[in-house]
Amino acid sequence: MDPEIVRDPVYQQLNQRLRLLVGREYTFGQQFLTEREIVQRFSVSRATANKALASLVSEGLLEFRKGIGTFVRQPAISYDLRSLVSFTEKARAAGKTPSTLLLTFGKLKAREVEPRIAERLQVTESDLLWELDRVRAVDGIPVILEHRFVVASHCPKLTRSQAEGSLYQAWTQTHQLSIAGADETVRAVLLTPEEAEHLNASVGSPALEVIAVGLLETEIPLWWERTLYRADLYEFHSRLGPVQSAKPLRGQFVTPFQPPSGK
Amino acid sequence: MDPEIVRDPVYQQLNQRLRLLVGREYTFGQQFLTEREIVQRFSVSRATANKALASLVSEGLLEFRKGIGTFVRQPAISYDLRSLVSFTEKARAAGKTPSTLLLTFGKLKAREVEPRIAERLQVTESDLLWELDRVRAVDGIPVILEHRFVVASHCPKLTRSQAEGSLYQAWTQTHQLSIAGADETVRAVLLTPEEAEHLNASVGSPALEVIAVGLLETEIPLWWERTLYRADLYEFHSRLGPVQSAKPLRGQFVTPFQPPSGK
């Protein structure tokens, strides 16, 4: 019996392959492959080709134009993972000097963390996790307090010095990992005395709490984090565009995407 | 199908009708209409039914399960930073009943508002603006306090009853406006006594503050708003990267995260 690796639906595989083409062979404004071309090139039915395209349209990558074709859309909503994930790059881009204070750095078994976290990381009790507590500062002023668990099997060689720098860099370069997405939940909270002390803020002052799970390419979780942002020093900025469907948007040139920036 | 003005593709109309059903007739966890049921009920082909469903799956509202059916996914009311959906629709999709308390409704000249607001709206001093203050509630519980200015020239016929309902609907349907995007800035703040009273919350409790500018198709500003979300009842959710389908996503309650002891 072949264990037969779980076979994903064709349109999802097609999805991934097409997504790679966007940005590689096709860039903003260009006409993308037509449904009939996809049929020939990938040996699928037109319905499947359309379903995959529709999915990319729904993601905001492409855009349908009735009677003309499918076009690559302005990446306004583009997965700006780099800037959202990498505090270091974000700070540097803003002309500031980032620094990191590593409070905790160790390895533990998944059974030692809250079940809810282990569940979201899709790990079994015996799996190993890195645990990191860090204070991130900009120009010496503490801005972010983060608590993070990383699935150790994906980056077994994580070093202390890497943990004191940019994790994003360690993942993408040293470990050759490709971060595909992240699930974020943002809330407003009040700082506890301990948290306030780390952030050099007053007790009971507001903060943004972000709980996020970072994902690799096949929806495999890489890390879980709870991050607190000092409300007076940090704000989130996002530019929304229509995602749903085939809004014309024929006039091409739109003002470029403004990446979120710390303040 | 019906003759009528069939300007939009069928699957998009179907999309909207199905989205209304989510939350009305179907809530979290339940099995949704099957493709074959949709075929009978709406007189469309199965391919079209599937396309509409796939779209809702891509939005995160539904979830495909191979060999079983389609299920409702969205457990709680959450503000999806990726999609521009109205509060009304969002609440209904979460299975709640939305209501609105109109505090202020009037028209004023742009010179009467703060210069930085007028600037972001790109209006001259003599232009007219609608001013609205509203408390939005879900199942009778106030969750949102919003302060909004709308450029009156784009929707001169705005009525009081429209202001008490869904502005999004009034814009897109009555005034035939096409909302193309929004610029948002998210912060954490503490509620002032006055704000806390409107939201039926305690003074000094945290809230999410969203300052946004809504844009029409050619980057023309339509409205400016400052909105406060009660932190204990509302969370922002943002999914970066592609949304795949086959995730069970069990559990996922809205219970607030409790920081681990120690530290």
Place this chain on the structure above:
DNA sequence: TGACATCGCGTGGCTTAGCCACTTTAGCAT
């Protein structure tokens, strides 16, 4: 020559008809 009407063609939108793989369920055989 230039402005305008026409028509062909390729595109996505949509339908019909049908088979497949998967999952649950109910009933049958042991």
Place this chain on the structure above:
DNA sequence: ATGCTAAAGTGGCTAAGCCACGCGATGTCA
């Protein structure tokens, strides 16, 4: 009771074909 089998239902996928739409080449007429 237990375990197996078959049926029924689901989404996944293919095939073939018609339609409305937008564009551009072509042709017409002033």
